[in-house]
Amino acid sequence: MRRLPPLRAIQSFEAAADHASFSRAATALCVTHSAISHQIRALEEWLGKDLFVRHNSGVRLTPEGEQLKSACNAAFSRLEDECARIRAPALERKLTIACSASFLAHWLLPRIERFSRQLPQLVLNFQTSGDVDALLSQRVDALILSGQAPASADIDATCLAADAIGPVCAPNWPHPPRAPQDILALPLFHATSRLDAWNEWAGMAGLSANLHHGQTLDSLSLTIEAARSGLGFAITPQLLVRRDLEEGRLIAPLGFIQAERSTFLYLSAARKTQPDIAAFRHWLVQEADSDAPPLI
Numbered sequence: 674m675r676r677l678p679p680l681r682a683i684q685s686f687e688a689a690a691d692h693a694s695f696s697r698a699a700t701a702l703c704v705t706h707s708a709i710s711h712q713i714r715a716l717e718e719w720l721g722k723d724l725f726v727r728h729n730s731g732v733r734l735t736p737e738g739e740q741l742k743s744a745c746n747a748a749f750s751r752l753e754d755e756c757a758r759i760r761a762p763a764l765e766r767k768l769t770i771a772c773s774a775s776f777l778a779h780w781l782l783p784r785i786e787r788f789s790r791q792l793p794q795l796v797l798n799f800q801t802s803g804d805v806d807a808l809l810s811q812r813v814d815a816l817i818l819s820g821q822a823p824a825s826a827d828i829d830a831t832c833l834a835a836d837a838i839g840p841v842c843a844p845n846w847p848h849p850p851r852a853p854q855d856i857l858a859l860p861l862f863h864a865t866s867r868l869d870a871w872n873e874w875a876g877m878a879g880l881s882a883n884l885h886h887g888q889t890l891d892s893l894s895l896t897i898e899a900a901r902s903g904l905g906f907a908i909t910p911q912l913l914v915r916r917d918l919e920e921g922r923l924i925a926p927l928g929f930i931q932a933e934r935s936t937f938l939y940l941s942a943a944r945k946t947q948p949d950i951a952a953f954r955h956w957l958v959q960e961a962d963s964d965a966p967p968l969i
Contacts, residue, residue: 685708775892775894776817792952814953819935835935837932840925860904911925
């Protein structure tokens with residue numbers, strides 16, 4: 674058992690010390706002046722020390738009283754905080770996913786409702802900017818990137834799909850190209866996020882020309898939309914336009930060529946087994962597997 678004075682005496686002392694008055698302490702605690710005086714006298718007797726100097730104009734703390742006031746304030750503040758924490762409703766469950774705007778718009782958002790049905794109590798947040806530092810500092814919980822597998826042991830990487838890229842256009846485009854060199858005479862759209870994409874494809878297709886002609890748009894999503902609208906050709910990962918191709922909004926007249934990179938899900942190795950993170954990984958891998966087409 675702890676050797677402490679009665680809690681009521683401590684409460685009375687803290688109120689009198691905070692207000693520098695027995696009368697104001699009595700008002701704050703809804704008791705009489707004599708009740709406060711009695712509790713403080715009992716506390717002083719228990720301690721064997723005077724805690725207040727009484728004088729005609731009021732009271733002031735002794736050095737021992739100052740020490741006890743500091744201890745009471747700290748103890749009651751911590752007790753108050755812990756009680757508030759315990760009484761508070763359960764924290765909202767959140768999962769923050771970072772990926773490119775194009776991946777979010779063309780692949781993830783059209784499918785994410787199926788995951789939300791599995792965990793309706795989980796709030797999903799999306800960021801269109803994020804990196805490994807954000808993942809390791811827990812500013813994001815999952816990071817989806819196109820590139821090479823990371824070498825860091827702190828990152829758990831799951832390959833979702835090998836990246837394959839190719840030109841796409843509207844299905845009503847007159848005289849679609851039949852060979853890579855036909856692209857040279859066609860209007861091209863470049864995305865600021867990957868300005869070298871057309872030349873990357875040209876190199877893999879055996880085309881030696883530099884494909885810098887055409888218009889540059891702010892995002893890959895805009896280039897895909899421009900291609901859908903019949904304004905020209907976008908160069909895009911097959912992963913992002915699979916549904917457009919299946920539903921006839923786009924065609925890929927020259928097919929797709931596998932690039933030397935893949936789309937990965939990055940998780941913090943230390944947090945990958947947390948239930949909500951693990952559930953998202955399991956769902957995402959299943960979705961990616963079901964969406965993996967053969968190369969044309």
